Amino acid sequence: xxxxxxxxxxxxxxxxxxxxxxxxxxxxxxxxxxxxxxxxxxxxxxxxxxxxxxxxxxxxxxxxxxxxxxxxxxxxxxxxxxxxxxxxxxxxxxxxxxxxxxxxxxxxxxxxxxxxxxxxxxxxxxxxxx
Amino acid sequence: xxxxxxxxxxxxxxxxxxxxxxxxxxxxxxxxxxxxxxxxxxxxxxxxxxxxxxxxxxxxxxxxxxxxxxxxxxxxxxxxxxxxxxxxxxxxxxxxxxxxxxxxxxxxxxxxxxxxxxxxxxxxxxxxxxxxxxxxxxxxxxxxxxxxxxx
Numbered sequence: 214x215x216x217x218x219x220x221x222x223x224x225x226x227x228x229x230x231x232x233x234x235x236x237x238x239x240x241x242x243x244x245x246x247x248x249x250x251x252x253x254x255x256x257x258x259x260x261x262x263x264x265x266x267x268x269x270x271x272x273x274x275x276x277x278x279x280x281x282x283x284x285x286x287x288x289x290x291x292x293x294x295x296x297x298x299x300x301x302x303x304x305x306x307x308x309x310x311x312x313x314x315x316x317x318x319x320x321x322x323x324x325x326x327x328x329x330x331x332x333x334x335x336x337x338x339x340x341x342x343x
Numbered sequence: 344x345x346x347x348x349x350x351x352x353x354x355x356x357x358x359x360x361x362x363x364x365x366x367x368x369x370x371x372x373x374x375x376x377x378x379x380x381x382x383x384x385x386x387x388x389x390x391x392x393x394x395x396x397x398x399x400x401x402x403x404x405x406x407x408x409x410x411x412x413x414x415x416x417x418x419x420x421x422x423x424x425x426x427x428x429x430x431x432x433x434x435x436x437x438x439x440x441x442x443x444x445x446x447x448x449x450x451x452x453x454x455x456x457x458x459x460x461x462x463x464x465x466x467x468x469x470x471x472x473x474x475x476x477x478x479x480x481x482x483x484x485x486x487x488x489x490x491x492x493x494x
Binding site: 236243253310 | 349359396397399413477479481482484485489491493
């Protein structure tokens with residue numbers, strides 16, 4: 214087992230996801246009055262990865278399928294073109310975006326807290342409990 | 344992709360909404376301007392209502408190609424004001440024979456600005472601006488938190 218284990222990798226992937234999600238939300242809010250703009254969302258498969266990597270092998274038959282390997286970036290931005298929320302073809306729901314923004318912010322802070330906790334426990338081990 | 348991408352995106356939203364606000368202010372300020380431009384006959388024309396047209400930034404060739412091949416799009420780079428257009432609605436005629444710009448029948452052409460419409464537009468611009476400020480603050484807090492990693 215390596216010094217850092219799998220936790221840091223998982224946390225890093227999650228931070229990456231939260232960062233891309235934040236950019237996507239910011240972009241959706243910036244384009245709230247743009248005619249025919251369609252809202253983007255972020256897909257994340259880290260939890261699925263963790264479960265899948267334990268058991269069976271998977272293969273991709275199309276480039277658009279989510280990648281099952283843990284090393285590659287597990288974040289994917291998709292555009293929802295199926296709906297229209299506004300009369301000008303725009304489908305950004307500001308209420309949803311603002312709640313997502315608040316959730317994502319807390320999620321990110323929690324991740325940073327956890328990654329710091331991981332580092333401090335490692336440091337505690339290195340110092341022999343001192 | 345820069346770490347400040349989200350902040351730049353919100354910044355572009357702020358710029359666009361402020362320009363929209365400037366246009367609305369100009370419309371309200373010129374709601375009674377009868378001598379805004381001079382036409383080819385040497386006659387004054389009233390002020391025409393102006394509107395901003397928004398477009399999404401980052402519709403570059405590479406991003407469109409990437410979306411077509413992988414089905415995944417980028418987070419986007421914000422919004423831009425692609426154009427400022429003039430409203431083609433006809434001018435209103437108001438009977439005011441004492442006005443210096445009145446025609447032979449005593450009617451004056453006044454700008455095609457509807458103050459009610461401008462007020463509604465202004466509220467929308469204000470709210471969108473506020474939403475962008477909130478998003479910008481959220482990005483800022485997240486970046487500051489990221490600096491605490493490993494402290």
